[in-house]
Amino acid sequence: MIEIPEAPVTIESTYVDRHPGSMRLNGRASAVLPNGVTHDSRHMRPFPIYAESAAGAHKRDVDGHDLIDYVMAHGALLLGHSHPVVTQAAQAQLLRGTHYGASHEREIEWAEEVVRLVPSAEVVRFTSSGTEATLMALRLARTFTGRPGVIKFDRHFHGWHDYVVANSKYSAGPPPGVPQATLDSVSVLQLDMDEVRSVVAARADVGAIIVESAGASSGQLPVPRGFLQELQAFCRAESIVFIMDEVVTGFRWAPGGVQEVEGLEPDLTTLAKILAGGLPGGAVAGRREVMEHLRFPDPGSKAAKIGHPGTFNANPLSAAAGVACLREIADGSHQQRARDLGAQLRAGMNAALCELGIPGFVYGQSSEFRIVVAGTQVPEATDYDPHDLPWALMAEGMPGERTRLMQLAMTNRGVHLFGSGGLVSSVHTEDDIARTVEAWRDALVELRGERALG
Ligand SMILES: Cc1ncc(COP(=O)(O)O)c(C=O)c1O
Numbered sequence: 001m002i003e004i005p006e007a008p009v010t011i012e013s014t015y016v017d018r019h020p021g022s023m024r025l026n027g028r029a030s031a032v033l034p035n036g037v038t039h040d041s042r043h044m045r046p047f048p049i050y051a052e053s054a055a056g057a058h059k060r061d062v063d064g065h066d067l068i069d070y071v072m073a074h075g076a077l078l079l080g081h082s083h084p085v086v087t088q089a090a091q092a093q094l095l096r097g098t099h100y101g102a103s104h105e106r107e108i109e110w111a112e113e114v115v116r117l118v119p120s121a122e123v124v125r126f127t128s129s130g131t132e133a134t135l136m137a138l139r140l141a142r143t144f145t146g147r148p149g150v151i152k153f154d155r156h157f158h159g160w161h162d163y164v165v166a167n168s169k170y171s172a173g174p175p176p177g178v179p180q181a182t183l184d185s186v187s188v189l190q191l192d193m194d195e196v197r198s199v200v201a202a203r204a205d206v207g208a209i210i211v212e213s214a215g216a217s218s219g220q221l222p223v224p225r226g227f228l229q230e231l232q233a234f235c236r237a238e239s240i241v242f243i244m245d246e247v248v249t250g251f252r253w254a255p256g257g258v259q260e261v262e263g264l265e266p267d268l269t270t271l272a273k274i275l276a277g278g279l280p281g282g283a284v285a286g287r288r289e290v291m292e293h294l295r296f297p298d299p300g301s302k303a304a305k306i307g308h309p310g311t312f313n314a315n316p317l318s319a320a321a322g323v324a325c326l327r328e329i330a331d332g333s334h335q336q337r338a339r340d341l342g343a344q345l346r347a348g349m350n351a352a353l354c355e356l357g358i359p360g361f362v363y364g365q366s367s368e369f370r371i372v373v374a375g376t377q378v379p380e381a382t383d384y385d386p387h388d389l390p391w392a393l394m395a396e397g398m399p400g401e402r403t404r405l406m407q408l409a410m411t412n413r414g415v416h417l418f419g420s421g422g423l424v425s426s427v428h429t430e431d432d433i434a435r436t437v438e439a440w441r442d443a444l445v446e447l448r449g450e451r452a453l454g
Contacts, residue, residue, distance in 0.1 A: 011450060012046065015408040021062035022050045041074070041419065045404060049411060054081035057428040059416065068415050068432050070369075070422025075218065075248050076273040078334055078367075079325060080427035086277040089324035090317055098317050106319035113326035114275070114285050117255045118246075120265040121285035125294055126314035130247035130272030131159025133282035136308065137268045138163050138208055140284065141241035143293045143304050147207030150186045151199060155216035155395075158245050158270070164210070191215075191223055193230050200238060209235055210243040213258035215386075218248045219365045221394055222386040232264055241290060247272045247282070252338070252423075253366045255330050277325030281318040334426035338367035341433055342424040345369055347382035348437035354380045356444055358453060362421075363389055370421035371406065373444075373453055374398050405452045406443065413439035 007013060016023065026047035029036035035043050042048045049061045057080050059069045069081070079086060093106070111124040127133045142148050150163060158164035165175040167188045174183070187203065189195045200206045209231065215222040228244075235242035244266040246257040251274040254260040259269065267290050272282035284291070297303040312318075329335065346369050349362040353373070360373035363384040375393045378384070386394065397403075403420045410417050415436050447453050 011405050011409045011412065011446060011452070014412050016046060018065070018412060019047070019049060019061070019063050023047050025050045025062060039074075044407070049416070056080045056082070057425055057432055066414060067411065068428070068436055070424065070436075071416055071418040072423045072425050073278050074273065074418070075252065075423050076276070077278050078252055078274050078329055078338060078425055079277075080425040081278075083277075083325075083328070083427070085328045086321050086324045090277075090279065090321045093317050093320035096316075099312075099315060104314075104316055104319070106316050106323060107314035109323045110314065110319045110326075113323055113330075114271065114283060117251065117326060117330060118269055118271070118285055119256050119259050120244075120267070120269055120287070122288045123291040124283050124285045125291065125308065126319075127272075127282040127284070128280055128310060128312045128315075129159070129282045130245075130270060131161050131282075132310070133247065133270040133272055133284050134158040134164055134210065134243075134245060135161045136284045136306075137243045137270050137286075138210065139306055140268060140286075140290055140293055141208030141243060143306055144241055144290045145207035145239065147205045147240075148185050149203050149205035149207060151196065151206055151209040152186055152188055153211055153216065154188055154190055155221065156210070156212040156245070157217055158210060158212070158247075191227055193227070193234065196231065196234065200234075200240070206238075206240055208241045208243055210245055213244045213246050213249045214253065214365050219368055219386070220370060220397070221391070222365065225387060228258075228262055228264055232266065235267070241267045243268045243270065245270045249366070250274065251326065251329055252335060254335055255332050274325065274329070275322055276318040277321035279315075279318040279321045280312065281315070281322055335367070337426040338424050338428075341426075341428050341430075342367040342369055343383050344430070345424060345433045345436060346384075348433060349440050350380075350382060350384075352437060352441040352444060353377075356441070356448070358444055358448065361389065361393075363394070364421065367424040368421065369424070370394075370397075371417075372396075372398060372420070373402065373406070373447075399454075402447075402452055402454070405447060405450070409443035409446055410439060413443060415439045 026036045037043050051059045052062045053060045059067050114124045115121045154167050157168045162178045162182045163186055166183055187199050232242050246269050250257040250271045268286035270284055275281055293306050294308055297305055346362045353360050359377040361378045361384055362369055362371050363386050364370050372393055398420055407417050
């Protein structure tokens with residue numbers, strides 16, 4: 001009799017065996033959804049997990065596994081899943097109607113909360129997403145200044161519309177399908193004031209500079225200390241509209257975002273994610289003078305008006321959830337708790353790396369964390385200030401295959417990472433953190449056993 005050797009148990013085969021329901025759903029999804037997914041970041045070999053329900057800091061997949069969740073709705077959930085305050089507000093609104101096709105009081109309250117919390121916000125316009133918010137902010141800036149040129153920064157992510165997709169994490173090369181004239185209107189620079197000054201002088205048409213407030217890809221590459229202050233001062237001097245993209249950092253770094261922490265007053269701020277309490281929503285907020293271009297001009301005035309319909313702008317359901325969420329997070333205690341837990345998690349994960357002698361580090365700003373298992377061991381520390389870490393290692397990150405196997409190995413142990421990191425909420429517990437660190441230590445040993453760590 002011929003003996004068929006048994007396939008070795010690997011991280012991937014364990015993942016496949018543990019998730020038959022997700023595998024089945026992904027097979028079905030692949031017939032009707034490109035790659036079977038609805039967001040690029042969920043594309044995953046051999047298949048992503050399919051969630052069935054979620055509560056607090058956990059979600060449950062269709063195969064019945066409980067997962068400690070660090071995706072946290074791509075950063076939209078500072079209060080975790082189905083926080084009672086948000087859920088009750090949304091449920092009550094659901095019973096009163098989801099779309100009036102009319103103005104409503106919740107949208108006023110929502111805007112009032114934004115103006116109360118975000119230091120530079122005088123006037124607000126709601127959109128359905130962060131992508132729409134950055135699109136609107138750039139159009140406002142071009143209208144206000146009469147200058148079409150835009151500066152964005154290398155690898156800074158502002159959504160997926162035509163003006164911001166050059167050099168972002170989702171398109172390294174020339175982005176397909178974007179007209180060359182659009183690409184030519186945008187200069188992609190390093191975070192270097194000399195470069196900014198020389199491009200503004202050479203182009204002479206720059207009307208807007210947009211920056212991810214905590215640095216490229218939600219803080220993967222931090223902004224050098226003092227850079228935002230210099231950039232704001234330069235924009236003021238050159239009458240360029242300074243746009244801080246606080247889609248991720250807004251309401252997370254502090255109730256008023258990075259601008260509150262750093263004492264900044266951008267002309268425009270783009271918001272989404274936490275803004276709507278986990279429902280769809282975005283906004284541009286900013287100086288009245290710039291935002292005026294959304295107003296219908298007074299009779300006889302020749303002021304330019306930007307057209308802005310949008311079926312789901314300030315949708316009552318999102319507005320109700322958003323108001324409840326923003327009121328809940330207004331005193332800063334949720335941000336503080338999430339930040340403390342984030343630091344605890346990074347410290348625990350770093351301790352495991354040191355203990356096992358594996359080169360790499362876990363770092364992050366505020367309540368985020370990022371894993372780099374690569375390069376040389378950085379000096380032992382419990383937590384790292386990203387400004388002090390080797391830029392090249394942060395920029396390079398980990399090889400895709402290493403990130404993938406790490407995600408699979410952690411999922412097998414009941415931890416759902418967001419790429420090579422994640423976000424901590426205010427409802428994660430010390431026990432969640434301890435269990436994550438334990439899973440991490442075990443996963444590292446297994447990854448090393450499979451020679452997945454280089
Ligand atoms: C900094 C930043 N800006 C804009 C966006 C786009 O927001 P949305 O996904 O709501 O379109 C994102 C999304 O992750 C983001 O991280």
